[in-house]
Amino acid sequence: MHPGMKVARATLRGLPANPRRCFSATAFCRRPFEERDYVLLKKKRGYDDQGTLCKLKSGHSYHNHFGVIHHNDIIGKEPRQVVKCGSNEYRIHEPTLADYVRLTPRLVTPIYPHDANLIVSLLDIHVDTYASSADSPPMEILEAGTGHGALTLHLSRALHAGNPPPPPPKSPAFDDEQNMEDAVYDGAGLDELNQKSWQDDRRAILHSLDISAKHSKHARKIVAGFKRGMYARNVDFHVGDVSAWIAQQKASRKTDDPFLSHVFLDLPSSQSHLANVAPALHPNGMLAVFNPSITQIGECVDEIRKQHMPYVLEQVVELGVGTVREWDVRQVKPRATLKKPLGVESEPSSPSTGPVDPEKEQQARDGELAEELLEKQEEEKWAMICRPKAGQMVVGGGFLGLWRRMERSSTADSQAEA
Incomplete structure (x- = not known):
């Protein structure tokens, strides 16, 4: 008898099913x-x-x-x-994951395996083997910008050990019993019930979101085609905007508590979603932003400082075919260089005993006001530093910024409310 038929029959009889995993x-x-x-x-x-x-x-x-x-x-x-x-x-x-990503048809440029492996490594994902008695909530990761589905496969492979074996496929030998189950569960067949139960038991979930329904559908096929969909069941595909999706998840979960362990953004305007991502990201969770230009990473740094978001920048790396080069991207206050307005002469520190010239007195006051204004401007002025750290040269690739979610301090809360 086929092993899948044994498992299905054991399930119908109420016996525990222990399907064996096969590692190809x-x-x-x-x-x-x-x-x-x-x-x-x-x-x-x-x-x-x-x-x-x-x-x-x-x-x-x-x-x-x-x-x-x-x-x-x-x-x-x-x-x-x-x-x-x-x-x-x-x-x-048998094609490797790198071969599969490289040779499958594409609608958009994929994140190539050497970059995808590094991104997964920098996120530092650790998943224990599946335990049905786990009381803690599942690990949930958001990938915004599904694209080709290359990084989706790499992330799903990292999460795979945290989920139970998938339910057995529907067997035509149990049509009569299937119909009986349909009548009992109001049209929900045994296969659908097993699938729903399996999804609820998952301990590691990848949410992959894309604004384009066409790209999401194509990526779903790419993920389902690798090793007969071995990693497809770990992924929930969504179509829409990142901020809208997070708001929808909060409404459906009926809580404002964080639920995401890590977030990866591969979007042209990532900085516009950072404020909405922060409340959904667990403290100490990682936020990764991938962009083709270092100036886009700089825009994220600038937006986080302006909005006082609870992120701390850990590193910025340049990805490429060769080695990985780390960049120094931060905002600094330059040293104040107060310059005296032209045409204003310095006044003596001691009071003059002679007659007061109203025109000179007004010039002195104007000079003091100009200095105070210049001091204030210098205090509020920030400069962006974007320079590679000393290291080897790289060719091609993009830029990856890594932030860690920190607890919002009371000072930051008061500044944000103001």
């Missing part, structure tokens, strides 16, 4: 390629071949100028076996 990367769990799997085709002797990504469908074939590879010739074979294509031979591989 381990040597003892290698399985042949099946229909709907993605394979990477590489020339057997082409060491510089980047490969071709192909989704297996029974009866379909892959064509190139060397010949034809029938999908039925690949289905049933194991990784690293060889198939013929005319007079050439191709070796079939």
Whole structure:
């Protein structure tokens, strides 16, 4: 009997189900390629071949100028076996996450694996293995700017261990019992009930938000296509504005308490959402902002200072193909350089015994007022520093700013209310 059928039957009888997880990367769990799997085709002797990504469908074939590879010739074979294509031979591989991101069709430029891995590492995500008796709330991460779905896959992989095994797929052998369950639960089938129960039991959730419904739909397909949707169930996709989504979540949860452990913003106007993100982010949670320009990171720094937001900047790094270079981005007050207005001469410190000249007295008062005004302007004036720290050169990439959510002090609260 198929293991999934055993689990489904055990569930119907009210017995505990313990589905076994299968880790495809381990040597003892290698399985042949099946229909709907993605394979990477590489020339057997082409060491510089980047490969071709192909989704297996029974009866379909892959064509190139060397010949034809029938999908039925690949289905049933194991990784690293060889198939013929005319007079050439191709070796079939199971694509890595980097291969999958690089070769899947795209509507927008993805965050490439070397940058995505660094972002996940800097967020310092730690997820323990799933425990159904956990009393603490689940870890929830917000990714605003789904895009291609590349970073979504990397984040979901980091969270994967915190969730229970997914429910077994619906089996056609239990149609009668399924209909019986439909009648009992007012149209909610056993498969839907198992899925809802599984979602409620998740201990690690990734909310991926994009303003474009087209991009969100495409990213959902990209995430669902990798390893048969192994990491897709950890992600809840949403369409809309970040600030509006956070307000909607507060209303549906009926609380103003923070619920997000980390937030990642890949938006052209990230600084406009920072104030709304802060109340939803747990203290000590990380806020990461990814932008192609360092001046956009500087705008976030400026907005946080002006609005007295409860963030402390930890680091700004420049991402690229080579090494990672850290930047110094901060606002400082320059030293006051008070200059005396032209045409105003210094007055003696001791009072004069001679007659008072009203014109000179007025000039002296004007000079004092000008100095006071200049002092005030110098005190309120800030200068932005954006310069790379000493290090190696990098090529390409973008800029990532990392802030940590801190407790809002009473001084900051009074300034914000004012």
